[in-house]
């Protein structure tokens with residue numbers, strides 16, 4: 001399957017997607033997408049911090065950002081991700097892909113190995129569980145940095 005590890009949508013693609021879902025390209029939504037393009041995986045707090053520190057002219061509070069992110073996840077433009085520290089993260093990449101989750105920093109990273117991902121999804125997708133059909137496969141590999149320098 002193609003479309004694995006898609007790049008995040010450009011601003012133009014994002015505008016087109018909003019239109020397709022009958023959503024207006026408001027300054028707030030565009031600012032949130034700009035932050036998400038830079039962050040990749042982020043909670044509403046992280047998007048707010050990014051906008052504040054990047055000197056964005058758009059004024060938007062955490063709950064509005066959360067609403068925008070949730071709405072974009074419901075339309076499938078973004079994806080929801082629940083982290084191990086119980087925060088709702090959003091993923092700018094809505095294509096199916098495997099995550100590395102760093103337990104020391106609670107951050108997600110996309111696994112940059114298409115071949116491995118294809119193999120995992122193909123294998124798991126064929127598996128049968130009595131009484132259920134597979135809706136989706138979401139793989140998250142929990143990791144910690146190996147370098148001593150990264151320890152506190």
Ligand SMILES: [Zn+2]
Pocket residue numbers: 041091092093097099108109110
């Ligand atoms: Zn991701």
